[in-house]
Amino acid sequence: MAVIAAFILNAGLNFVLGLLIAWLLGPEAFGIFALAAAGAVVLNTLLFEWLRLSATRFYSGRVRLEEPWIRHGLDRAYAGVALALFAAAIVGALCALTIDPGSGGLAALATGAGLAALGTGLFDYHAALARARFDGGLYFRLVAVKNALAVILMAGTAWALPQPIWVLIAAGAAQGLAVIAMRGPLSDPAAPVLRVRLTETWRLFLAYGLPLIxxxxxxxxxxxxxxxxxxxxxxxxxxxxxxxxxxxxxxxxxxxxxxxxxxxxxxxxxxxxxxxxxxxxxxxxxxxxxxxxxxxxxxxxxxxxxxxxxxxxxxxxxxxxxxxxxxxxxxxxxxxxxxxxxxxxxxxxxxxxxxxxxxxxxxxxxxxxxxxxxxxxxxxxxxxxxxxxxxxxxxxxxxxxxxxxxxxxxxxxxxxxAATLGCAAMTLALWPFRGLDPAAALAICLPLGVLVYGVFAWSLDIAGLRRLLAARIGRNPSVRADRA
Structure with missing residues (x-):
């Protein structure tokens, strides 16, 4: 449950932070920021997603203790890619200073996108390791630290230096600093590095991750x-x-x-x-x-x-x-x-x-x-x-x-x-209230939607939701929640 709570916290704060950044930058600057941020997402996916996906597939609490070469392979692959991206960002920064001066130039935005991708990749990888270990408390702390830093650094930067490049750099810095702050709990027990195993694991990760990337x-x-x-x-x-x-x-x-x-x-x-x-x-x-x-x-x-x-x-x-x-x-x-x-x-x-x-x-x-x-x-x-x-x-x-x-x-x-039927009933029930005063519409639609769909989900046991809830509250202990 700590993992779910952490993600809800993360999503809620990101929602508020996105609105705040849009307000501080204004439509035009936010449009530039959003375009560069989309480029950072593509870059992060191309360079680091294979490591995050491999962590969720091949790393676990058992692997952490019995197969340390999996973590060694992940860490060293990430370090190599990260250093290459950081070097490219330095080149971009030099180009921004000499060839294309100014914080709004293409070279500057590319540099900001690269640094944002670097921080995002670092955070996503370590968050995946915590989830794969089923360590909900560690995951929650990591997400909480990241969100606190993101609000301070990104919002503060957008207010003090309302330029897309600086907000991009602040976004990457917040995620990277969160991992550094939690590096102790995120580490694995010390174990000798087996060089032959590293090559095997990298081949495994690439064969698995490249199509997904x-x-x-x-x-x-x-x-x-x-x-x-x-x-x-x-x-x-x-x-x-x-x-x-x-x-x-x-x-x-x-x-x-x-x-x-x-x-x-x-x-x-x-x-x-x-x-x-x-x-x-x-x-x-x-x-x-x-x-x-x-x-x-x-x-x-x-x-x-x-x-x-x-x-x-x-x-x-x-x-x-x-x-x-x-x-x-x-x-x-x-x-x-x-x-x-x-x-x-x-x-x-x-x-x-x-x-x-x-x-x-x-x-x-x-x-x-x-x-x-x-x-x-x-x-x-x-x-x-x-x-x-x-x-x-x-x-x-x-x-x-x-x-x-x-x-x-x-x-x-x-x-x-059954889910489709319940959702259709919920939509029909909410339709008349869309045109109300905004506050009244929210006050009515949210509980009414939960009630209507909840009745269907409970009475029809959609996707085992009733059994899952019963197991969670102790009415039916024989039902295993992890089989919902």
């Missing part, structure tokens, strides 16, 4: 390209409107999925360690149903309160475009959550991750086709529609691969149908 880089490339296209066609202010809507919506929809994934995938890994591959795939099917059952009402509920959220929380300069873009992005970002937390784990547990690339390429092609056609028909909102189209196509392609054929994953279709 390619796919995740494509999903990171989509918003980067879309924001760049929007900035080129309509200016950085329009890109800023789009970026804030995309960032807030993705955090709102990703909170539940990521919080669940922090534990659920590790449960599948542990099931494979103790009971074999068949038990792991069974757990993956249960996990996917649980993700769907909680993500779908989250997406519908976010749509229901979108007008109220815009009026109460979004800076005035962004209102209007925020609700328009967010409404168009919700279906695609819901699909992305299903990709990351329900479908990708099928291939991760099998160590056959190549199919995710084909799905990502299909999505990228659909996104590109949408960019060619839709903005000309409907204007700037066509960019958001193109992104939703691309993510929807990618999800459909991977779902067909995972759920059909001789190796298809057994899915609890009854639970998926």
């Amino acid at each position: 390619a796919a995740n880089a494509i999903y990171g490339l989509m918003p980067f390209v879309n924001r760049a296209v929007l900035a080129g066609q309509s200016g950085f202010a329009e890109a800023g409107y789009f970026a804030l809507a995309a960032d807030i919506t993705s955090r709102a929809l990703g909170t539940i999925g990521t919080a669940l994934d922090l534990l659920l995938f590790q449960l599948a890994v542990r099931a494979e360690e103790h009971e074999g591959r068949a038990a792991a795939e069974t757990q993956i099917g249960r996990n996917a149903a649980l993700v769907f059952a909680l993500m779908l009402p989250c997406a519908a509920g976010f749509w229901a309160v979108l007008p109220a959220l815009q009026a109460l929380a979004v800076p005035e300069a962004y209102r209007g475009p925020f609700a328009l873009y967010a409404g168009l992005l919700i279906p695609g970002l819901f699909c992305l959550a299903l990709l990351n937390f329900a479908l990708n784990p099928v291939f991760q547990i099998r160590r056959k991750t190549a199919p995710v690339i084909a799905a990502a390429l299909a999505g990228l092609a659909a996104n590109g086709l949408g960019l060619v056609i839709l903005p000309g028909l409907v204007g700037p909102p066509g960019v958001a529609m193109a992104q939703t189209l691309g993510l929807s196509v990618a999800t459909l392609a991977l779902a067909l691969r995972a759920l059909t054929g001789p190796e298809r994953v057994a899915m609890p279709w009854r639970d998926l149908a």
